[in-house]
Amino acid sequence: xxxxxxxxxxxxxxxxxxxxxxxxxxxxxxxxxxxxxxxxxxxxxxxxxxxxxxxxxxxxxxxxxxxxxxxxxxxxxxxxxxxxxxxxxxxxxxxxxxxxxxxxxxxxxxxxxxxxxxxxxxxxxxxxxxxxxxxxxxxxxxxxxxxxxxxxxxxxxxxxxxxxxxxxxxxxxxxxxxxxxxxxxxxxxxxxxxxxxxxxxxxxxxxxxxxxxxxxxxxxxxxxxxxxxxxxxxxxxxxxxxxxxxxxxxxxxxxxxxxxxxxxxxxxxxxxxxxxxxxxxxxxxxxxxxxxxxxxxxxxxxxxxxxxxxxxxxxxxxxxxxxxxxxxxxxxxxxxxxxxxxxxxxxxxxxxxxxxxxxxxxxxxxxxxxxxxxxxxxxxxxxxxxxxxxxxxxxxxxxxxxxxxxxxxxxxxxxxxxxxxxxxx
Numbered sequence: 001x002x003x004x005x006x007x008x009x010x011x012x013x014x015x016x017x018x019x020x021x022x023x024x025x026x027x028x029x030x031x032x033x034x035x036x037x038x039x040x041x042x043x044x045x046x047x048x049x050x051x052x053x054x055x056x057x058x059x060x061x062x063x064x065x066x067x068x069x070x071x072x073x074x075x076x077x078x079x080x081x082x083x084x085x086x087x088x089x090x091x092x093x094x095x096x097x098x099x100x101x102x103x104x105x106x107x108x109x110x111x112x113x114x115x116x117x118x119x120x121x122x123x124x125x126x127x128x129x130x131x132x133x134x135x136x137x138x139x140x141x142x143x144x145x146x147x148x149x150x151x152x153x154x155x156x157x158x159x160x161x162x163x164x165x166x167x168x169x170x171x172x173x174x175x176x177x178x179x180x181x182x183x184x185x186x187x188x189x190x191x192x193x194x195x196x197x198x199x200x201x202x203x204x205x206x207x208x209x210x211x212x213x214x215x216x217x218x219x220x221x222x223x224x225x226x227x228x229x230x231x232x233x234x235x236x237x238x239x240x241x242x243x244x245x246x247x248x249x250x251x252x253x254x255x256x257x258x259x260x261x262x263x264x265x266x267x268x269x270x271x272x273x274x275x276x277x278x279x280x281x282x283x284x285x286x287x288x289x290x291x292x293x294x295x296x297x298x299x300x301x302x303x304x305x306x307x308x309x310x311x312x313x314x315x316x317x318x319x320x321x322x323x324x325x326x327x328x329x330x331x332x333x334x335x336x337x338x339x340x341x342x343x344x345x346x347x348x349x350x351x352x353x354x355x356x357x358x359x360x361x362x363x364x365x366x367x368x369x370x371x372x373x374x375x376x377x378x379x380x381x382x383x384x385x386x387x388x389x390x391x392x393x394x395x396x397x398x399x400x401x402x403x404x405x406x407x408x409x410x411x412x413x414x415x416x417x418x419x420x421x422x423x424x425x
Contacts, residue, residue: 003400006127007329010120010392017119018385024048025112025377025384029094032086032101032108035139035162036151038063041084041111045136048115052122054134061165062156065136069121071128071399076406078395079133079172081180081349082114083107083140083162091373104375106183106366109383111136113181116388121395130399130406133175138162140348142312145205145272160203161313161348167355168423176410178352179322179359179394181387182343187364188378190386191338192330194361195323198316198343198350199248201276202287206294207306208232212267222265226258228303229269235293236273242289247282248342251275251290276346278315316343316350317416319357321409322394326361329393335363335386345370354416357409359394363387 001009014021024044031040042063049056049067056067063084068077085107090100118134125132139148139162148160159165166172184193208229213222236251243249253273259266275290277283291307298305330337341362349360365382368374377383398406417425 001127003396006124006396006400007393010124010396011389013123014116014120014385014388014392017116021112021116021119021384021388022380024115025108025380028108028111029103032094032096032103033084034088034099034101034144035085035141036062036148036157038084038138042136045111045115049118049134052118054118054122060171061138061162061169063138064162064166064171066171067118067134069118069125069132069134071130072126073129073403074131075403076130076176076399076410077133077174078130078398078406079135079175079178080114080117080391080395081135081137081178082111083180084111084136085139085141087141087371088143089371089373104371104373105141106370106375106383107140109183109377109387110180112384113387113391116384117391117395120388120392124396128396128399129401130403132395132399137166142203142346145203145310160310161351163348163352164311167352167419172352172356173419175356176406177319177322177357178349179391180349181391182360182362183366183370183383184362184364185366185368185370185375188367189336189364190334190382191336191364192327192361192390193338193341193363194327195318195340196342196362197278199250199276199278199346200280200283200315200350201274201312201346202283203310203312204273204275204290205308205310206232206271208269208271208298209304209306210265210267213265215263215265219265222267223302224265225269225303226266228298228301228305229255229271231297231300232271232294235297236290239289239293243286246278247286248278249276249282249286251286274312280314313346313348314350314354316347316360317353318359319409319413321412322357322359323361325394325397325405326359326390329390329397333386333389335390351422355419355422356415357413
């Protein structure tokens, strides 16, 4: 079969399995799980890979699942990624009543599309000259720092982001390039947003340390850690006019512990924040300003502070070659293409993109803002089926004809870092 016939067969198989793909997406939506806790989702992925006869390895970075679909030759290996974790959004209509987790970022659609892609490519694998890795990865959302710190102390992981941890474990060592599709908020139409960038970040936990005293009887004997935290937030706000627009700096602190009792001067208050930016240099500069603001506020109040910085994510850089292939397939499928819409958030596939070619367009079929109570799937075909088809078609472009497409992109790619340099960084 020629390339076009392979694409038509893969898409036909995806269409035939549409109801099953819908059911996968809706089942994950109804059972959201936070990062490094995605055991039910992992089990579902394993069940579906088994039904397709795709061998897999599991328990990778706690919950990750890595399946391998072999071609007739093994000239290149392309990873198709789906993220399993949810976010905390307790007021979302589909939120778990106990954990507050909800798929308000569309990761349920990612897994459905990844498995739909596997269904399509299973029909044409004997005609491909390379292998396809279907990789369900944990913990893209960089949250629950306390929980993940405990996992690290226990030796279960080193990095808080799932792809970061999988890079460390060597699970991307046998992969030449990777792709995935993310939801585009407020985009119910059939559309692919290609070539956009994304911002990186460093995460911080800050303990403000004061002195307890009776809040009514002897407040003058205390040092109010909450006042120090509030002053720190105001000092951070005062830095915002020093951030250049082109650096896309975002700082958004929250107070996770504001004190213990209302009649005790708070002696320990905890803040979490990200410092996001478009470049590593800009993030470093803004992070230093935030630390300075926190330390200055504490000095003014007479409190102390403990600032802990955590390795965040690197900015998103996408492969132009992979983007061109994906765009051509989108146009061929009748999907509107929009160029250069940056993600306003951060993602750990940005880290992967520093060491290998990656693709992460965003696609329509969704209403509401990401991570918000109103976010939902507006059209199942656009949210689940179109991404599955476009990834399958792009993989075929890469791996047919002696994998010439994949080899060309691999040979021309200049990494920002080697794996060893990345881990050291």
